[in-house]
Amino acid sequence: MDNKAYLVQMKSSGVQGPARSVSAKALLGNGVHGSRGPTKTKSRRQRWEVKASAMAENTLNPIRAIVDGMKLTPNPEKPMISLSIGDPTVFGNLPTDGSVLQAMKDAIDCQQYNGYAPSVGYLKSRQAVANFYSRPEAPLQAEDVILTSGCSQAIELAISVLCNPGDNILVPRPGFSLYKTLAVSMGIEVKLYNLLPEKSWEMDLQHMESLIDERTSCLIVTNPSNPCGSVFSKDHLQKVLRVASKHCVPILADEIYSDMVFPGCSCPSLASLSSDVPVLSCGGLAKRWLVPGWRMGWILIHDRNDIFGPEIRQGLVKLSQRILGACTIVQGALESILNDTPQSFYSNTISFLKSNSEICFKELSSVPGLNPVMPSGAMYLMVGIEMDHFPGFKNDVDFTERLVTEQSVFCLPASAFEYPNFFRIVVTVPEELMVEACSRIRGFCQRYYRPPSCDGNDLDQ
Numbered sequence: 273m274d275n276k277a278y279l280v281q282m283k284s285s286g287v288q289g290p291a292r293s294v295s296a297k298a299l300l301g302n303g304v305h306g307s308r309g310p311t312k313t314k315s316r317r318q319r320w321e322v323k324a325s326a327m328a329e330n331t332l333n334p335i336r337a338i339v340d341g342m343k344l345t346p347n348p349e350k351p352m353i354s355l356s357i358g359d360p361t362v363f364g365n366l367p368t369d370g371s372v373l374q375a376m377k378d379a380i381d382c383q384q385y386n387g388y389a390p391s392v393g394y395l396k397s398r399q400a401v402a403n404f405y406s407r408p409e410a411p412l413q414a415e416d417v418i419l420t421s422g423c424s425q426a427i428e429l430a431i432s433v434l435c436n437p438g439d440n441i442l443v444p445r446p447g448f449s450l451y452k453t454l455a456v457s458m459g460i461e462v463k464l465y466n467l468l469p470e471k472s473w474e475m476d477l478q479h480m481e482s483l484i485d486e487r488t489s490c491l492i493v494t495n496p497s498n499p500c501g502s503v504f505s506k507d508h509l510q511k512v513l514r515v516a517s518k519h520c521v522p523i524l525a526d527e528i529y530s531d532m533v534f535p536g537c538s539c540p541s542l543a544s545l546s547s548d549v550p551v552l553s554c555g556g557l558a559k560r561w562l563v564p565g566w567r568m569g570w571i572l573i574h575d576r577n578d579i580f581g582p583e584i585r586q587g588l589v590k591l592s593q594r595i596l597g598a599c600t601i602v603q604g605a606l607e608s609i610l611n612d613t614p615q616s617f618y619s620n621t622i623s624f625l626k627s628n629s630e631i632c633f634k635e636l637s638s639v640p641g642l643n644p645v646m647p648s649g650a651m652y653l654m655v656g657i658e659m660d661h662f663p664g665f666k667n668d669v670d671f672t673e674r675l676v677t678e679q680s681v682f683c684l685p686a687s688a689f690e691y692p693n694f695f696r697i698v699v700t701v702p703e704e705l706m707v708e709a710c711s712r713i714r715g716f717c718q719r720y721y722r723p724p725s726c727d728g729n730d731l732d733q
Contacts, residue, residue: 327457327458328457330456330457330459331453331456331457332453332456333449333450333453334449334452334453334688334689334690335449335684335688338669338685338687338688339356339684339688342669342672342673342676343673343677344673344676344677344682345676345677346676346677346680346682347677347678347679347680350679350680350712351680352680352681352682353680353681353682353701353705353708353709353712354682354701355681355682355683355684355697355698355699355701355709356682356683356684356696356698357698358498358651358652358698359564359700360559360562360564360651360700361562361563361564361565362700362701363700363701363702363705365700365701365702366562366621366624366700367562368561368562368563368617369561369613369614369617371608371609371612371613371614371617372561372563372605372609372613374608375605375606375608375609375612376601376602376605378605378608379601379602379604379605379608380601382604384604385600385601385603385604386600386601387600388596388597388600389596389597389598389600389603390597391589391592391593391595391596391597392417392418392419392588392589392592392597393417393418393419393570393597393598393603394419394600394603394604395414396607397419397603397604397606397607398414398415398417398418398419398570399413399414399417400606400607400610400611401417401419401570401572401606401610402414402416402417402572403610404610404611405541405553405555405572407541407544409544409545410541410543410544410546410574410576411576412572412574415585416572416573416574417570417571417572417573418570418571418573418588418589418592419568419569419570419597419598419603420556420568420569420570420571420592420597420598421567421568421569421595421597421598421599422556422558422564422567422568422569422598423526423528423554423555423556423558423569423570424450424569425569425598426554426555426556426569426570426571427450427451427454427524427526427554428454429571429588429591429592430490430524430552430554430571430588431451431454431455431458431460431490431524432458432591433552433584433587433588433591434489434490434522434524434552434584435455435458435460435489435490436460436489437458437459437460438459438460438461438487439460439461439487439488439489439490440460440461440462440463440483440485440487440488440489441455441460441461441462441463441488441489441490441491441492441524442463442464442465442480442483442484442488442490442491442492442521443455443462443463443464443465443492444464444465444467444475444492444493444494444497445464445465445466445467445689445690445691446467446499446500446654446686446689446690446691446694447464447467447492447494447497447498447499447689447690448494448498448499448526448689449688449689451492452690460489461487463483463488464690465479465480465483466479466480467497467500467502469643469645469654469656469694472502472645472646472648473497473500473502473645473654474502474504474508475493475504475508475512477511477512477515480512480515481515481518481519484515484519484521488519488521489521489522490521490522490523490524491512491515491516491521491522491523491524492523492524492526493509493512493523493524493525493526493542494526495509495525495526495527495529495530495539495542496529496530496532496533496539496647496648496649496650497529497650497652498528498529498650498651498652499652499654499684499686499689499696500645500647500650500652500654501629501645501647501648501649501650501651501652501653501654501699502645502647502648502649503533503534503537503538503539503647503648503649503650504539505538506538506540506545509540509542509545510545512542513542513545513546513547513549516549517547517548517549521549522549522550522551522552522579522580523542523546523549523550523551523552524551524552524554525541525542525543525551525552525553525554526554527541527542527553527554527555528554528555528556528558528559528569529559529560529649529650529651530555530560531560531618532559532560532621532622532625532649532650532651533622533648533649534622534625534626534629534647534648534649535622535626537648537649539649541553543572543574546574548577548579550574550575550577550579550580550584551572551574551575552571552572552573552574553571553572553574554569554570554571554572555569555570555572556568556569556570557569557602557609559650559651560618560621561609561613562621566599566602567598567599567602568598568599568602568603568606569598571588573585573588625649625650625651625699625700627703628699628700628701628703628706629646629647629653629699630646631703631706631707631710632644632653632697632699632706632710633646633653635707635710635711635714636655636710636713636714639713639714639717639718640661640717640718640721641657641658641661641662641717641721642655642656642657642658642713642717643655643656643657643658644656647699651698651699651700652696652697652698652699653696653697653699654686654694654695654696654697655683655694655695655696655697656693656694657671657693657694657695659671659693660724661721661722661723661724662717662720662721662722663722664720665720667685667687667692667693668685668686668687668692668693668694668695669685669687671685671695672684672685672695673685674716675712675713675716678716679712679713679715679716680712681709681712681713681716683695683696683697683713684696684698697709
């Protein structure tokens with residue numbers, strides 16, 4: 273704002289005086305109020321001392337903390353193959369459907385979505401999401417939908433509305449690192465419940481239940497799973513709901529990979545199975561529609577028994593008002609994206625992911641010292657490392673770091689997911705790169721694998 277004078281009405285002692293011009297500088301404040309002279313000087317710091325907030329200091333992404341500390345120098349003689357980033361667009365082999373792009377073009381061309389939308393999203397767009405995900409056993413209306421800037425913000429809002437500092441949340445191990453990043457920054461304790469690789473990563477329900485106390489404010493369930501690619505059965509989910517119901521703990525269901533399930537598996541939403549447990553289901557366009565950069569997510573509020581009541585809904589609205597909501601252009605395209613994307617697009621994506629997963633699982637299953645777990649959905653495959661057979665490495669971080677150095681293959685060490693001695697593979701790369709990567713991993717393991725009888729002193733360095 274410049275110093276142009278603006279005409280304002282000044283009042284003094286309850287009596288309106290004559291209009292006079294006051295500079296913008298005076299209105300904004302510069303230690304003076306009109307022409308009355310300086311106000312009382314306040315105490316001030318004697319030196320500059322600007323510090324980061326406690327929230328900033330407490331914010332830590334485990335993946336970045338581990339990866340940034342790794343010495344990642346690829347073998348210059350081998351092209352790099354990155355199997356570490358959960359972004360299906362990286363290699364260009366999985367484009368979104370033409371109908372999705374057309375919906376965006378139409379939203380831009382109509383010029384109706386260039387302004388601010390309500391913080392919770394346009395009513396028409398919320399209704400489109402409600403219609404798409406509503407089921408007879410889990411009905412939804414527009415007021416049950418909050419549109420967000422990606423699924424990550426949906427998760428942040430859900431945790432924020434359910435939890436206070438000093439509360440605790442239950443988080444899967446291995447699990448998506450963002451849950452811990454967000455919770456710890458808010459002063460919320462994270463309790464990790466185990467997933468069981470020998471049972472295709474089912475939740476250890478006994479362990480989960482043992483962690484619940486009077487300060488447990490939220491149970492997070494990720495289905496299908498990142499980083500495991502597992503898909504929980506209806507029976508298993510019902511058992512989870514019984515635990516939550518017994519202890520009156522609401523559920524945050526991270527269902528960003530919903531419907532990205534391999535043929536032969538089913539993936540019912542948690543809300544569709546719940547008779548009493550309230551569920552905040554978080555999802556978005558990122559993965560199923562292969563557009564993570566468009567930042568369109570949502571929260572679906574399932575609360576048929578009115579356990580949340582108006583307080584949680586109003587809380588989500590208030591929290592959404594901290595920013596001005598999700599991208600309006602994508603909101604304008606949302607109804608067409610949901611309704612017009614052909615089933616063949618979804619089927620082709622899932623077919624590719626299943627094929628790549630099978631290739632990876634088959635190739636690595638025959639590698640001594642490795643134990644891959646076949647996924648049933650999503651975009652990931654976890655591989656166990658029998659560290660006793662690789663005495664030349666300290667841990668999974670060391671193992672994957674050396675894999676980059678020698679073979680130019682980057683897999684994410686599962687320590688980033690609180691689960692050491694595993695690594696995660698992203699299966700979205702082109703098939704020929706998946707085959708090549710598995711071949712390099714095999715050669716690497718053959719070089720360093722030692723039977724139990726060996727003491728490891730004769731390692732080929």
